[in-house]
Amino acid sequence: MATVSVGNARPRRAQGRVVAITGACTYLGTELIKRLEEDRRYAKVLVLDVKAPSILAAGATKARFFPIDLTQPTIDGEIAALLQREQVDTVVHGAFLSHPTHATEWAHEFEDVGTMHVMNACAAAGPARVVMVSTTMAYGAHPENPNFLDERAELRGHQDSRFINDKVRAEKQAARFAREHPHVQVATLRFAPILGPTINNLHTRFFSRVTAPVMAGHDPLMQFVHEQDAAWALKRAVDSDAVGPFNIVGKGVLPYTTVLALMGRVPVPLPFLLARSIAKALWATQIVSTAPSLLDYLLYVCVADGTRATRDLGFTARFSIKRTILDFVGASPEDGATDVASSFA
Amino acid sequence: MPPDDTDPIADDLGAPDASHAPDGDWPSMSDDVYVGGDAELASGDSYDPYPAAADTDDGAEQRELERRVDEGRTPVYPLDDRRRLPLPGLWRRWRAFAMRGRADMVDDFGRDPIATARWEWVLDFLYAKWFRTEVRGLEHVPAHGRAILIANHAGSLPYDSAMLLHAIRRDHPARRDVRPLVEDAVFHLPWLGPLMNRIGGVRACPENAERLLEKDELIAVFPEGVKGMSKLWRDRYRLQRFGRGGFVKLALKTGAPIIPVAVIGAEEALPLLGRVTWFAKSVGLPYVPVTPTFPWLGPAGLLPLPSKWKIAFGPPIDLAGEYGAAAAEDRLLVSRLAEQIRGQVQAMVDDLRR
Structure with missing residues (x-):
């Protein structure tokens, strides 16, 4: 299994590119398949997942499904053989959990070790380009964060959140892979929390409840990216040649309590220590699946700067944060509460 | 492309209202300045929801592609009741009340x-x-x-x-x-x-x-x-x-x-x-x-x-x-x-x- 060097890299434009997608059943994976189906520069899409995404049944023509379970011990060899047989030139690694789970051991196998398998397979098969999905939550909510974290900021994660730390470890593996294989273009997209009418993740579940906890006396700025913007950013990353980490963020920020007010959620102010004990108790009894460590994101700012994506990836968010929120809750602008600022301006 | 079947009520709505179209760039201002509300966002006919990427030579084709996928996807506002409070009137009033004394747009560093x-x-x-x-x-x-x-x-x-x-x-x-x-x-x-x-x-x-x-x-x-x-x-x-x-x-x-x-x-x-x-x-x-x-x-x-x-x-x-x-x-x-x-x-x- 020789790695492919730059010189004899597969022609990427001649007879159409071949893309392999892990985590195709996620929102981003499905949307990417839709876009690749439409784009004539792409010849084949390999769908690697445990189950076939619904888009295949809906009449996708370029996509082919290969059952791949990233938690299996020798899956890296299988993926490598597949990548070589199908002459894949772009691997999109998007098999990550969008929500914390109580099955933390399995989550670790899936996200951290699963990324290792994908990177092993890429090292063996040598695709021209690897695109990985990550999140700005990997920067961690820390009191020393500047208002805008750029890509050079350290990924601090969270001291006791496996959900976040598995993603940090996956990113570190991707960075190491990029270091060791300089002829492979590796791009990592760190998405701000994605909101939208159809996506289902940690944030949409959190904000779907009628009430939401507020850490008494704290009101950090928040940032979201609209699901359509996120999908287009991923497509652009697959298209382009840009390498390195990119923050994919929406336009504008809002304080957390204003986000709740715009959504019409009822804020429940709690002192942090009390909130943390309650969250820990709820987590331990498995009543809710929102990890207590995520309360830090309600205390301190964790907002990323998307300038690099605009410059190198040509991605600019089309939706402002307010429109993203209204789109998420399914409210039309005349639904009250949104004309306040226009009367002020 | 048929609508995504994960959306339960995809056919409840027709085409999204034009007024709900995603807002484009805030006109004649950089992204970083404060914009005083939605009044600024209605930029009339010149609004282009699919700005061309600066560095791609195939910008027009990309925009056409984006438009096709956007048309095929689910409506912008599916009315998902799980995300609403039970009583619509109460919900609307609560939102108006909760937004008192705060702006729905702050600048980059949070000044309201x-x-x-x-x-x-x-x-x-x-x-x-x-x-x-x-x-x-x-x-x-x-x-x-x-x-x-x-x-x-x-x-x-x-x-x-x-x-x-x-x-x-x-x-x-x-x-x-x-x-x-x-x-x-x-x-x-x-x-x-x-x-x-x-x-x-x-x-x-x-x-x-x-x-x-x-x-x-x-x-x-x-x-x-x-x-x-x-x-x-x-x-x-x-x-x-x-x-x-x-x-x-x-x-x-x-x-x-x-x-x-x-x-x-x-x-x-x-x-x-x-x-x-x-x-x-x-x-x-x-x-x-x-x-x-x-x-x-x-x-x-x-x-x-x-x-x-x-x-x-x-x-x-x-x-x-x-x-x-x-x-x-x-x-x-x-x-x-x-x-x-x-x-x-x-x-x-x-x-x-x-």
Whole structure:
């Protein structure tokens, strides 16, 4: 299994590119398949997942499904053989959990070790380009964060959140892979929390409840990216040649309590220590699946700067944060509460 | 392409209303400036929801592709009842109520224009009636362009940054907004920190300061930091060490002029008699202040005494023009310049006391 060097890299434009997608059943994976189906520069899409995404049944023509379970011990060899047989030139690694789970051991196998398998397979098969999905939550909510974290900021994660730390470890593996294989273009997209009418993740579940906890006396700025913007950013990353980490963020920020007010959620102010004990108790009894460590994101700012994506990836968010929120809750602008600022301006 | 079958009510709605189309770029403004609400977003016919990527040669084809996929996807507003409160009327009213006194757009650093307007009268009362502030040398503050105000700091609570901010907003002909950089100890205080943030305060760190100056904002730096705020009554008017000279590096790097500012009166507004540190750590404070009124009167003791305030602005110092941007790496020079500016502010303070 020789790695492919730059010189004899597969022609990427001649007879159409071949893309392999892990985590195709996620929102981003499905949307990417839709876009690749439409784009004539792409010849084949390999769908690697445990189950076939619904888009295949809906009449996708370029996509082919290969059952791949990233938690299996020798899956890296299988993926490598597949990548070589199908002459894949772009691997999109998007098999990550969008929500914390109580099955933390399995989550670790899936996200951290699963990324290792994908990177092993890429090292063996040598695709021209690897695109990985990550999140700005990997920067961690820390009191020393500047208002805008750029890509050079350290990924601090969270001291006791496996959900976040598995993603940090996956990113570190991707960075190491990029270091060791300089002829492979590796791009990592760190998405701000994605909101939208159809996506289902940690944030949409959190904000779907009628009430939401507020850490008494704290009101950090928040940032979201609209699901359509996120999908287009991923497509652009697959298209382009840009390498390195990119923050994919929406336009504008809002304080957390204003986000709740715009959504019409009822804020429940709690002192942090009390909130943390309650969250820990709820987590331990498995009543809710929102990890207590995520309360830090309600205390301190964790907002990323998307300038690099605009410059190198040509991605600019089309939706402002307010429109993203209204789109998420399914409210039309005349639904009250949104004309306040226009009367002020 | 048929609609995504994960959406249960995809066929409930026809085509999305044109007024719900995603908003394009905020017209004729950079992404970073505050935009006062949705009125700004209706840009008429020139609105292009699919801006071409700057670096791709196949921009037109990409836009056509994006449009096709967008048309094939689910409506913009599927009415998902799980995300609504049970009673639509109540829900609507609650949202309108919850949005009172806050803007639905804040600027990049979190200043909320409605909250600012709401607190205006408190600042104005303190400034004009309570402290009877006298201001000199406002003409040294530029009407536009970046600049760094370097001021002394005293008085246990950041009343001086609020007054400095208000002085320029009220009495400067350009009515500029100052962005005071707030030290961590205050910025993360419950309630006070978010309030400072809503009316324009920014957490003090080099990244934030540089970003603000790149946007040609006027920032106020209190290089003494917590050391300045926590100086005791007997040390009043004596300036503490000016941090590590970060503001000098900032001025050299960004080419912003430094305007020395002396503020007098904060020392007497909340005269600090002592600092209690032994239990402060456990409540997350650097120290618990002891003043003639605090903690004896409870939270009311944190209200300032009606001292007479004076604020003086000095002529701008153009460090970058004199030493060049590369001098920011010269540590000795930086610390010498910081000390020099400290001496200047100290002299202005002494001058004001006379």
